[in-house]
Amino acid sequence: MSTKNPENDMTWVVYLSGEIHTDWRDQIAAGIAEADLPVELVGPVTDHASSDDCGTTILGEEEDGFWKDHKGARVNAIRNRTLMERADVVVVRFGDKYKQWNAAFDAGYAAALGTPMITLHDPALTHALKEVNGAALATAETPAQVVRLLHYAITGQLD
Numbered sequence: 144m145s146t147k148n149p150e151n152d153m154t155w156v157v158y159l160s161g162e163i164h165t166d167w168r169d170q171i172a173a174g175i176a177e178a179d180l181p182v183e184l185v186g187p188v189t190d191h192a193s194s195d196d197c198g199t200t201i202l203g204e205e206e207d208g209f210w211k212d213h214k215g216a217r218v219n220a221i222r223n224r225t226l227m228e229r230a231d232v233v234v235v236r237f238g239d240k241y242k243q244w245n246a247a248f249d250a251g252y253a254a255a256l257g258t259p260m261i262t263l264h265d266p267a268l269t270h271a272l273k274e275v276n277g278a279a280l281a282t283a284e285t286p287a288q289v290v291r292l293l294h295y296a297i298t299g300q301l302d
Contacts, residue, residue, distance in 0.1 A: 156183050156231050158185050162246065167263065171234070186226070194215065239264075251275075253278075263282075
């Protein structure tokens with residue numbers, strides 16, 4: 144049986160935000176392909192050096208690290224905000240090794256837009272992320288759970 148919903152032939156745009164040091168995005172992409180879901184995955188630039196250096200590379204160097212970071216954040220925001228505003232669902236991944244302040248911003252931005260949000264993190268972070276999880280419609284612990292959530296949302300069927 145096809146997992147595509149005949150009542151809704153649209154392609155869902157899913158923005159994948161957050162932690163860039165593991166393969167969680169690849170796991171979600173593989174699960175979506177395996178389930179044959181009509182999903183287009185989008186997200187921020189995940190090459191750390193490019194993301195950090197985009198502002199000064201394009202707009203000119205800065206002597207102060209604060210202004211370098213400021214330029215980079217604003218240039219990245221052009222892409223990130225545009226894609227989040229077009230997204231049907233935002234998935235925000237919080238890893239346990241690094242502080243992902245950008246992910247926290249993205250979660251807040253998605254919530255402000257009213258875009259359905261799924262948070263993804265280890266159970267050990269539940270207390271620290273209780274306010275963020277409170278804005279999410281679902282909190283997953285694994286990429287496979289995210290795929291199952293998307294499958295259900297899109298098809299209306301449990302897999």
